[in-house]
Amino acid sequence: MLPTDHVGALIGDPVATIHPTATLREAAEALVADDVGLLVVVDPGGVRGVISERDVMRAVADHLDLDNERVLDTASTDVISVEENDSILEAARTMAGAGIRHLAVRRRGVTTGIVSIRDVLRILLDQDIPIRTP
DSSP: OOTTSBGGGGOOSOOOEEOTTSBHHHHHHHHHHHTOSEEEEEETTEEEEEEEHHHHHHHHHTTOOTTTSBHHHHSBOSOOEEETTSBHHHHHHHHHHHTOSEEEEEETTEEEEEEEHHHHHHHHHHTTOOOOOO
């Protein structure tokens, strides 16, 4: 696979989701059970946001009540995404520019997958592309 290939080629497992009214404890349990770093927050109306393992850790550090705090109260509601036909390199640029480790991948406005910085980095390193640090 090349960095110029479509990012949609990296999508494998179905998107791990959680309901906005789930508790942060349920989110933590789902992250572990699904072995993912990000859950897409959805209700019948569609995507409401995303919650990451980092968001849950911040809640723990802030001493929030994991059994009563709701996912939507902690989730990021500004979901950053790329289209499936965007390049893997464009996905990497988007993540770097936004300072995020997970990126929603969409097809015609519908989230079809999540890619992680690890997925992208693996492709870049396989091609011996130099990685610059800021």
